[in-house]
Amino acid sequence: VKALAENKQDDALNKAIENASALQISSQDDFVTLFVREYRKLAPEANLSGLFATQRLKDKVTQRSTDSDIEKVLREEINAAVTNSYNVLRTRIDRFGVVQPNIQQLKDRMGRIMVELPGIKEPERVRKLLQGSANxxxxxxxxxxxILPYMQMTDTRLRTLLAGVDEEDAERTAENNAEVSPSSPDNPSMSAADSLAAALSGEKNANTKNTASAAQYKKEYPFTSIFAxxxxxxxxxxxxxxxxxxxxxxxxxxxxxxxxxxxxxxxxxxxxxxxxxxxxxxxxxxxxxxxxxxxxxxxxxxxxxxxxxxxxxxxxxxxxxxxxxxxxxxxxxxxxxxxxxxxxxxxxxxxxxxxxxxxxxxxxxxxxxxxxxxxxxxxxxxxxxGKMPAPARIVQEDIVGPSLGQASINAGIFSFIVALIALMLFMCSI
Incomplete structure (x- = not known):
């Protein structure tokens, strides 16, 4: 869908795609239905033609196209892309040398392809083979x-950002810092500047075990402390x-x-x-x-x-x-x-x-x-x-190893022994 919209930087578009992807895991509706529904929630006044009247779809979508017409075009394009991906996957697997692979398009689940590969000894290698888009x-x-003269200013700009946050949030965070992170010589409270750095890295309370000098260096040089x-x-x-x-x-x-x-x-x-x-x-x-x-x-x-x-x-x-x-x-x-x-x-x-x-x-x-x-x-x-129109993602995976066959053999032998003992007991009782 992003490619059909020529990767427009539209917040509602990107959020609708994200929501539809999350909903598709548990929903019986196809991706296009979920996407259109989510986009209408996020941008009720907008028309899909503003997104998809592109050079790529110029023969199918115009500024006058209705949302229902565009929804139909999207479904056709995605079906074609899935078929293309299916053909590419089959070609890759055939060249990989798997004996009797089973590859099927799941008609009741739009965009899903089931792949069964017997005798695989390197699952990680197969995952890379299946998921690469070959772009x-x-x-x-x-x-x-x-380029380096531009990048060498990164530390200075980050320090300015961190200092700005420190000034704006000083009063607001002082009380929280006192409650959440009590100050002590061994565990000083996290400043607002440190909080921003932690937020940018996606980790709160990061580097709490670093020495004071290392922490100070990272504060002074937030970029070059991790990039050479x-x-x-x-x-x-x-x-x-x-x-x-x-x-x-x-x-x-x-x-x-x-x-x-x-x-x-x-x-x-x-x-x-x-x-x-x-x-x-x-x-x-x-x-x-x-x-x-x-x-x-x-x-x-x-x-x-x-x-x-x-x-x-x-x-x-x-x-x-x-x-x-x-x-x-x-x-x-x-x-x-x-x-x-x-x-x-x-x-x-x-x-x-x-x-x-x-x-x-x-x-x-x-x-x-x-x-x-x-x-x-x-x-x-x-x-x-050839490349796939979009990367394939493995949404469910089951690996059945040779141990399952051995377990079945063991269970069969055990059942035979139990049956034989039961038969002998029955014969002795007559």
Whole structure:
């Protein structure tokens, strides 16, 4: 539904989708019915045509279309998307090599697909295979040195925000702090500034066990205490964070007070794999969204073939071939970015960002990263099968292992023994 509305930033739209998703778990109504009902509650004066009279639906929806007409179009589009997802899932599973899989569209539950896969030994691998949308994008990037001056002001702006909250809430929170968090040398009461920081991280009373110096440092440097800048300024990586802090960093960058001075074309995306041996540190990339519609200049629909292989360092990778249109656009993109990096992004995460040394013709490209051979094979299969119109989500899962078969055998043997003993007792009593 978001895609059909071309991702409009409409509060009522987003809230209606959220409510409908929650209600769908227990409701017998389909998603479209729930969405329309919720949207009418939230925006009773608005018409659906204002959301869905888009370029994508220009042949089906106009500003004069009624809500009932649009509801019908939405249902048709979603049914088509589910059918497409079903076909993509079947293709992925067939290439995965499962013997006699059972895949069915549940006609009585719109948008539900049942998948039964016998003999699976790696459930987590199958989950990734089923849930990936395979949304492949090729993005231009910034040099870190061009973005760091904006980001280095983040601590200053956060301190200003925290100080403002401290002044506004001092009187209102003093009494609550006294009641809820009594002051003591070992457990000082949480200030309003600390409360805002905890709210932004989604954790109340966080870091209560930190030393006084560490707590003071985090208060003075709320951003750089969890984020390390790429001080070299080379390449598109602007910095690094521990995986536990990535959500916190995202919340900071969601604040307009922080990003208001950032370049309008800047998009920040995390790398898909950790860069340290401990598997805890992730890179943050500076992506350049130059197109007016905010889309990538090149997407995965131009991929005609994909195969797993090994790169020049004998590490697993995925080799891709593009159709004629993709080859032409890829050559233009690489020609315009000689000396810069082009980020290869899959489902919102950066897999690699190779530096472009020369124009690349012929439509050949490669995704490299911290892959295992199996992961490279799965990724190639996903790309070859095509992307789904929306990510699949596993809403219910049951794993039946070989222990169930053994339990049945044991129960059968026990029943046979009991029956035999009963028969012998009966024969002896005659």
């Amino acid at each position: 492949l994008e090729f993005w231009e990037t910034y040099h870190a040195r061009d 800048f790429n001080t070299g300024g080379q390449g598109p990586v602007v910095g690094y964070a521990n995986y536990k802090d990535t959500a916190q960093v995202n919340k900071y960058f969601a604040l307009r007070e922080i990003t208001g001075e950032f370049p309008r074309e800047l998009r920040l995306k995390w790398g898909v794999s950790a860069v340290d041996p401990q598997g805890q540190t992730f890179e943050l990339y500076a992506i350049k969204a130059r197109e007016k519609n905010g889309k990538a200049p090149l997407e995965g629909d131009v991929i005609s073939d994909a195969n797993d292989g090994y790169d020049q360092y004998s590490k697993p990778c995925v080799n891709m071939s593009m159709n004629n249109d993709g080859a032409r656009r890829w050559a233009l993109l690489t020609k315009q970015n000689i000396g810069n990096s082009v980020a290869i992004v899959l489902d919102g995460y950066v897999y690699s960002a190779p530096n472009v040394n020369s124009e690349i013709t012929g439509g050949r490209s490669e995704i490299s990263g911290h892959f295992t051979a199996e992961e490279a094979k799965d990724l190639a299969n996903v790309l070859k099968a």
